[in-house]
Amino acid sequence: WKNVSDVGIDAIALSVPRGYVDLTELAEARGVPPSKYLHGLGTRQMAIAAPDEDPVTLAVNAARRLFERSGASPAEIGLCIVGTETAVDHSKPVAAFVHGLLGLPSACRMFEAKHACFGGTAGLLSAVDWIASGSARGRAALVVCTDIARYPLRSAGEPTQGAGAVALLVREKPRLLSLEVGQTGTFARDVHDFWRPLHHKEALVDGHYSVQCYLDALEGAYDAWRRLDGATDEPLVRTCYHVPYGKMARKAHRHRRMLEGATEQAADASFMVEVEPSLDLPSRIGNVYTGSLYLALASLLHTQARDIAGQRIGLFSYGSGCCAEFFxxxxxxxxxxxxxxxxxxxxxxxxxxxxxxxxxxxRAEDADADRRTAPESARPRGKANEFDRAVYLGVD
Ligand code: HMG
Incomplete structure (x- = not known):
């Protein structure tokens, strides 16, 4: 049992729903100039989950793909954390369904992490600390971020919806990204920028205030990160941000660079090199809440892994409410x-x-799906889980 210093993301895989809406068509339907969605928000498409594509299905599909493509085995997993703000139950974690459907070992800690979009990062950093401390004893962690981002139809948030899951394999000597263990800058504050009351399928948001909360949290987390003992001056060649929509990452990068003394023009010029490559997948899928930062990372690695081999990159996670971390x-x-x-x-x-x-x-057909209940007499004995989930999903 010994401390481990080289820990990080060993493999990454996605899953998305079968359908997406093109935002030019949505703009036309809403009587908005398409340039507002395409350039004003930086979005092109948004993935739409059907009733049989709930957060469990998305999570399991991403994790199955992770094992198939990376060559790792479910038998290596000793910790399974699912970050989500689209839970299917108040008690039973999505992680339990994932554990069962993937056949993970019984000697495995599992839980769900909820903190708006920060839940995935809470899971990832907990997994990194678990391995770095030696508690993993050579085992790996599975962290899955899975969410369906929904706002009311015709609301300002509607074009920033999305759905999908990102699965991360976290282990020693990672083949994709070694993280700087223990070197994170954190910021937390109790704010009411975005929330989803129990039994609401759609999020409520104070949109412009949420943008300001994001930028304040970035400033706090980045400042804390720069002041850490042992912080180095080695530049970050790329930075991935939490991407509720592409323009937010542009605003974040400009804000961060201007804190360092750059002019607005210089900050925007560096955006094209340092951030833009991470925005392709987010612009084609939309906001996936907990997975959003890791979708940006997947996009960066997909397009530029060769160019940035051996180089240092930054990551910024924001979850409304709020908690943020820069690492x-x-x-x-x-x-x-x-x-x-x-x-x-x-x-x-x-x-x-x-x-x-x-x-x-x-949307009209599954508006009430969460509230459907089944009579006790109709429940097949010993099959409560599957039956309740079928009722939740609205399928036979
Ligand atoms: P809005 O009020 O409809 O948009 O909603 P707007 O009027 O502010 O316009 C947006 C941008 O488009 C502006 O540019 C306009 O100038 C531009 P900016 O000033 O921002 O640079 N624009 C145009 N551009 C080109 N051609 C045109 C045109 N018209 C206008 N014709 C808002 C925007 C983001 C508020 C809304 O979409 C919303 O409420 N979204 C949901 C909330 C959100 O994503 N917040 C982000 C920060 S909070 C966060 O990231 C956490 C989150 O992921 C949840 C979690 O943590 O779980 C959301």
Whole structure:
């Protein structure tokens, strides 16, 4: 049992729903100039989950793909954490369904982490600390971020929806990204910028205030990170931000660079090199809440793993409410070869465009799905889990 210093993300895989809405079509349907969504918000498409694509299904599909593509085995997992703000039960964690459906070992700690979009990072950093402390005893951790981002139809938040899951394999001597263990800058404050009361399927948000809360949290976390004992001056060649929509990452980068003394023009010029490559997948899938930062990382590795081999990158996670963390890592020299095998954007090739009318019909049909209950007499004995989940999903 000994401390481990080289810990990080060994492999990454996504899953997305079958359907997406094109935001030019949504803009036309809402009577908004398409340039507002495409350039004003930096979004192109948003993935839409059907009733049979709940957060469990998305999580399990991403994790299965992770094991198939990375060559890792579920038998190696000693910790399974699911970050989500789209839980399917107040008590039973999504992690339990994932554990069962993947056949993870019984000697495995599992739980769900909830803190708005920060839940995935809470899971990742807990897994890193578990391995670094030696408690893992050579085992690996599975961290899955899974969410469905929903706002009311015709609301300002509507074009920033999305859905999907990102699965991360966390272990010693990672093949993608070594994280700087213990070197994180944290910021927390009790704010009411975004929330989803129990039994609401759609989030409520004070949109412009939430943007300000994000920027304040970035400032606090980045400042804390820069002041850490042992902080180095080695530059970050790229930075991945939490991406509720692409423009937010642009605002964040400008804010961070200007804190360092850059002009607005210089900050925007560095955005094209340092951030833009991480925004392709987010712009095609939308906000995936807990997975959003890791979708940006997946996008960066997918497009530039060769160019940034051995180099240092920054990561910024924000969860409304709020908690934020800034941290850094180094891309592994062998990352590019593994990225080719992981086929990170493979799941997007199977997704199909749906019309705005189909999307609206789908939303109308499952509006009350959470509230459906089944009579006790109709429950098959010993099958409560599957039956309740079927009722939740609204399927036979
Ligand atoms: P809005 O009020 O409809 O948009 O909603 P706006 O009027 O502020 O316009 C947005 C941008 O488009 C502006 O640019 C306009 O100038 C521009 P900016 O000033 O921001 O640079 N624009 C145009 N550009 C080109 N052509 C045009 C045009 N018209 C306008 N014709 C808002 C925007 C983000 C508030 C809304 O979408 C919303 O409420 N989204 C949901 C909340 C959100 O994503 N907040 C982000 C920070 S909080 C966060 O990240 C946490 C979160 O992920 C949840 C969690 O933690 O769990 C959300």
């Amino acid at each position: 850094a890592g180094r891309t592994a020299p062998e990352a590019a070869a593994l990225v080719d095998r992981l086929d990170i954007d493979g799941p997007l090739r199977d997704s199909r465009q749906m019309t705005v009318a189909d999307y609206e019909r789908l």
